Amino acid sequence: MIIVMQSRATDEQVHAVERRIKDLGLKPHVSRGEFRTIIGAIGDESLLREEFFAALDGVDSVMPIMKPYKLASRDFHAEDTVIPLGGLKIGGKTITVVAGPCSIENEAQFRETATAVRNAGAAMIRGGAFKPRTSPYSFQGLGEEGLRILQAVGRQVGLPTVTEVMDVRDLDAVARYADVLQVGARNMQNFRLLTEIGHLRKPVLLKRNPAATIEEFLMSAEYILSEGNNQIILCERGIRGFDHSTRYTLDLSAVPNIQGVSHLPVFVDPSHATGRRELVAPMALAAVAAGAQGVMVEVHPHPDKAMSDGPQQLTPDAFALMMRELAMIATAVGRQLHKPK
Amino acid sequence: MIIVMQSRATDEQVHAVERRIKDLGLKPHVSRGEFRTIIGAIGDESLLREEFFAALDGVDSVMPIMKPYKLASRDFHAEDTVIPLGGLKIGGKTITVVAGPCSIENEAQFRETATAVRNAGAAMIRGGAFKPRTSPYSFQGLGEEGLRILQAVGRQVGLPTVTEVMDVRDLDAVARYADVLQVGARNMQNFRLLTEIGHLRKPVLLKRNPAATIEEFLMSAEYILSEGNNQIILCERGIRGFDHSTRYTLDLSAVPNIQGVSHLPVFVDPSHATGRRELVAPMALAAVAAGAQGVMVEVHPHPDKAMSDGPQQLTPDAFALMMRELAMIATAVGRQLHKPK
C-alpha cells in the first residue's frame, strides 16, 4: 500500500503514518520527492485497509497495490476452475447454454419449454420459483411448488437445473430441489446470504449487480469462497446505463476482463441485460465470441402470454436457431458447446 | 396505458391488442393516425403491466400513464406524512438530524459519540451493529452485543436510535432493541425483507440503492406500505457515478423530485454519498436548502482510529459547527431543526 502525503504535510504527520504502519505489523518505507513525500508499506497488504490511513491528517491519497480479493484471484489459482455437474463440465473450454422460462408457471409450461430447449442443445434448464419483482403487485412465483416442478421436470428431461434463492430461510428447500443455486443481481451484496451459501457444497451462479464494479463482484464471490465453497459461476447480466432503449447495458468486455484476473467461469445473460427479444441472439453470439464460458437465456413457448418478462423471452424456434449459430461461433473461437452423451 | 403499434402493424395485430385489453377488463380505444395506430386502455391501469402488451406482435412501444406505485404516491395521500417518535415528529416542516458512528465499536466509544451529538443538537442517534462490508475480511460489527449497547446508550442520552437490519432472521432482535430500523442501500430490493418489515408497526429508514431510479425506490417503499406499515423515511445516499473522486454521486435533486410525487419524508446521507469528511457539511447544508426533512451523518470521536469508514466520519467538533450552520439554513428556508424539550 502506498500513502501519498499532501504537499504541505508536516514531519509529524509523516511520522504518524509510519507509526500506524508499524503498529499494523508492516514496514514503512519513506521516499521524499521534490513535491511530495510518499510512504510505502512493505509486507502483507492483506492486513491493511485504505481507511486505516485515509483518515490520518496530512494524507492526500492511499493506493492499494494488491487486489482486495485473494481466493477469487488468478494469482492464487492460475488454472481455470472447472465445475463438474453430472456429466457436465462448467468452465474451461466448454460452453454451457442454460435456458428456460423466466418463471415456472405450471408443470405443463415448464415441461414443454424444458423439452424444447434440451432438444435444441441446452445443457441446463432454468426457471424461477421465487421471483424478485420490482412491484409488490406483480406475480411473485409459485414458491416451493415451483421448486417441485423444477426438480421433476429436470429429472424427466435429464438436465441439471438452476433457480434463484432470494431468502436465507429458503436456502435448504432450494438446495434440496435444485442442482445449481442462483444468487440474483439484487442480492449480490446480501452478504449473509452469500455466507450461508458458502457453507454449502453446491454450484452457485452469482449474478453481477447492475451497480457493481468488477472488483465488488469478485469480492462477493470471495465471501462464498472464504467459507469453503469454490463452485462459483460468475454471470454478467447488464449494468445500469443511461440509454433506456435497453433495460440495462450489457458490459461484455467484463468477460475477458474478469477472465484476466480470476479463474472462475464467466457466463452472460443477454435476456435480462437487453430486455428485448431481438437483441438476445446477437448478444449471445457476441458473448461466446468474447470468450464467455456460458450463456443463460429465457425461453417461453408463448412469450406473449408469459406471466413475467414476456418481451425478452425467445420462442423455442428462435432458441433453436440461436443454438445453431452459437455452435458455429464456438467452433470459430476454438471451443465447443457441451454435448450430452 | 397507451400501446403504439409499429408502422407496418396489421389489422390482426391491432385486434390482438384490443382483445388482450378486453380480457384484462379494460376498454380499448383505437386511434388510427397518419403514420401509426395507437391504442389506449381505458379503465384501472393498475390491472395492467407493460409486458402484457410489449410481447405481442406488431407492438412498437407501451407507455404507462399511471405511476406503478399507489400508496407511496401523493395522488393517494396529498399531505406530507409525519411520523411521531417519542417527542420527535419526523417529516413535514421539521428537520431531523441523525448522527453517530459508522460502527458501534464498544460502549465507551458509542456513549462518548452519542453524548457529543446530543449536546450539539442531534435528534436521533445511529450506530451499526450488523455491518454490510464489501470484503469478508473487514470488521462485520458487534452483532447483538452492538444492539444492546445501542439501546442502553439511547436511553442514557434520551434519544431514539436507528440501526441497520441486514437479515430477516435478525429482524426480531433489531426491532426489540432499536426505535427505527434501517434498510441499507444494498437491501433496497431485498423484497422478502421489505415484506417482513411491512408487518411491523415501527418506523423504517429505507435507503436508496445506488442503481435505483426514483420509481424503483418508491416501489420498494410500496412493498412496505402494501403490508400496512406507513412509517417510512426515504434516504438518498448517493448513486453510482463515473467520477471516483467521491465514493458515490449525491443525487440531491432527488429530494424535491421525490417530494413532488410522494408524501413520505426524505432524508439525505452525505457521509456515505461522498465518502470524504470535508464534503459532508457542505452537502448537509445543501440538502436542507433543497428541502430535505432530515440528514444523517457519521460522527466518531477519533475518526483516524475508526474500525470502518474513518475518512468520512466527522469529529464531534466539526459536527457541532455543522449544526450551527444547519440551523441558519433551516431558518432561511422557513423550517427548523427539531428542538428537544
Next chain:
Amino acid sequence: MIIVMQSRATDEQVHAVERRIKDLGLKPHVSRGEFRTIIGAIGDESLLREEFFAALDGVDSVMPIMKPYKLASRDFHAEDTVIPLGGLKIGGKTITVVAGPCSIENEAQFRETATAVRNAGAAMIRGGAFKPRTSPYSFQGLGEEGLRILQAVGRQVGLPTVTEVMDVRDLDAVARYADVLQVGARNMQNFRLLTEIGHLRKPVLLKRNPAATIEEFLMSAEYILSEGNNQIILCERGIRGFDHSTRYTLDLSAVPNIQGVSHLPVFVDPSHATGRRELVAPMALAAVAAGAQGVMVEVHPHPDKAMSDGPQQLTPDAFALMMRELAMIATAVGRQLHKPK
C-alpha cells in the same frame, strides 16, 4: 404526440392544450379516462416538439410517438445503406477492418504500420494528424504534415484512408488528403462541424459520444443527412461507465439496437472503448458476432514507444492473429471480410 394531463387539470387547461395543437396545424383528440385526461395530436408529428406542451399548465407529461430523426431511420430507408469507396463496399454483408496507429508520428512509422495491416487484410488505414488530447501538454499530432503522410502512404499501400477532423477550419485540408473523414466522439455534437460535413459528398465516420443516447447519436447523423450527405458510418467506441478498469464501457448491444432502427452501417472501435490491448481482439470478435459491419483498431509497430495511446495499440503480429480469428467469426455469421482484388 400524446399529452397526459395531471389528475387535477382543469377544463381550461385541457382547452389550452387543444388550442395549441390546432395552432400548430394538427388535430387534437381528447380521451377522458377515469383518472386522467389524455390528448393525442393527430397529424404530422414532425411539426411538434415536446417542449411546446410540457411548459403548459396542467400538463403531466408528453410522449412523442414518432422518432425525432427521419432520414437516419429505417422507416424512411428500409434497405441497408452501402457506401462504395474505390473497390470497397462499406455496410451490408461486408465487414470492413480499419487499422493503423493512433497518431501518425512520421512517415516511416506510418508506412511500416500500413504495410503490415494491409498484408494482414485490413481494408482501410487510419492515423491521426490532428489529435484531440485531454491535456494541453500532450502531443497534439503532426497537423497538415500528418495529412500529407497519410495520403502518400495510402497511395503506396493502395488502401483508402480515414483521419479525424477536429475543426471546421481544417475541413478543406482534411477532405483534400483523406478518403473518409472522422468526426471524433468529443465532436459528435459539434453541430456546426456536422453541418459543414453535410455539404461534402465524402464518406464520414461518426463516432458516438460517451454520454450520448442512441437517439442523440442518430440525431447527429441526421444533421449530416439533412444537408445531403448520406455516406455515414456510425461507430460505437464506448460510453462513460463506472468501472474504471476499462477506459470506457463498450456498449455492444448498440450494434443490433441501431441496426434495427437505422439503415446506416455500424462499426465498433474496441481500442478506445477498452484502452487495454488484451481486450481488443476479444471485443473485435464479439462486435462482428453481434453484427457490426466493421471494426477499427489501433496498431503500432512498437506500442511501448507510441507517442499516444500505447497501452491499447496492437502489435502487427497480434493484429494478424486477430484477423484470422475475425475471418472465422465472419463466416460463422454468414458474412465476410472485404477481400481486395
Next chain:
Amino acid sequence: MIIVMQSRATDEQVHAVERRIKDLGLKPHVSRGEFRTIIGAIGDESLLREEFFAALDGVDSVMPIMKPYKLASRDFHAEDTVIPLGGLKIGGKTITVVAGPCSIENEAQFRETATAVRNAGAAMIRGGAFKPRTSPYSFQGLGEEGLRILQAVGRQVGLPTVTEVMDVRDLDAVARYADVLQVGARNMQNFRLLTEIGHLRKPVLLKRNPAATIEEFLMSAEYILSEGNNQIILCERGIRGFDHSTRYTLDLSAVPNIQGVSHLPVFVDPSHATGRRELVAPMALAAVAAGAQGVMVEVHPHPDKAMSDGPQQLTPDAFALMMRELAMIATAVGRQLHKPK
C-alpha cells in the same frame, strides 16, 4: 509516478522501466516487496505520461502522484481567483446570479426579461444567439442579430452579458458583442476552440460536459489557462445519469470538490441540469448552500411560448421569489449576493 510490476515480472522488465524513467530525465527508485516490485519515478512528474509505462511488458498498473493540471490547481495558486467585470467581482465570497432566456427570440422579449431579472437582483444577463440543438429541425438561434440585441439590451439595463460561442469562426463576433463568452457543455473538449479562447483576455464561462470527470473538466480549463487567459468560471450543469425524470443529474458535490483542488470560481446551472421548472429554485438554493459562487438560471416572460427549453424556464415572478430565498441562504453561509451600486 509509481509503476507497479506484475507479480511475475522479470528482472529485465524491471530494468526496462528503470531505463525509461532515466531516459525521461527522472530518477528510478525500486522497492522489491514480498509480492510485487514497485518503481517510483523521482523528479518532475509533469514530464511523464502514464502511457509511457503502461505499454511496457510486465507492468501491472501506473499511478500518477501529481494532478495532471497545474495552472488550474490550488497548489499553484492558493487564493480564490476573483474576476473583475465592470463593478462586479466574480468569485471569492460574492455570489453572482446570471439570468435570462434560453434563446434571444426578439428584442422585446429579451428586454422584458432582462429588465425583470435586473429588478429582481440578477448581476448578469444571459441569452442564446447561437443555439446548440440536438435536432437539425429545431430553432437554431438568431445568430449575429441575436448578439446585437444582447449587447443593446445589456447596455440599456446596465448589466454585463454572457452568451455561448459554438464555432471558432464566430469567436470575433461573440467577443465583440458579449462581456463573457460561454463554452457549452458539448464543446468542453473542443480543444481548438479552447485554445483560441485562451488567446483572448475576456472572462469565459466553461460548462462541464455531462460525461466529464472533474479532472477532465479542469484539464479543459488548463487548455485556456495555458494560453494565458485566467478569467475562467467553471459551471456544473448536470452529468449524464440513469434516472430520466430529470434531464441530467446535478452533481452538486462537485462544487466543494472542485473548490478543494482549484482556485477558479464555480457556478451551478440548475435549469439545464434538471430540465424542470419546479426543481430549479430548490437546486439553486442548494448550490449556494454548498458554496457555489454563482448560479445561472433561465427566465422567460412566457415559458409556455418559448422557442426552446420552455419547461425549465422560470417566470419573472418565480425568479424574484427565488432571489429573496437565495439572499437568505447566502447570509446563512456568510456570503452575499452581488449588490449593484
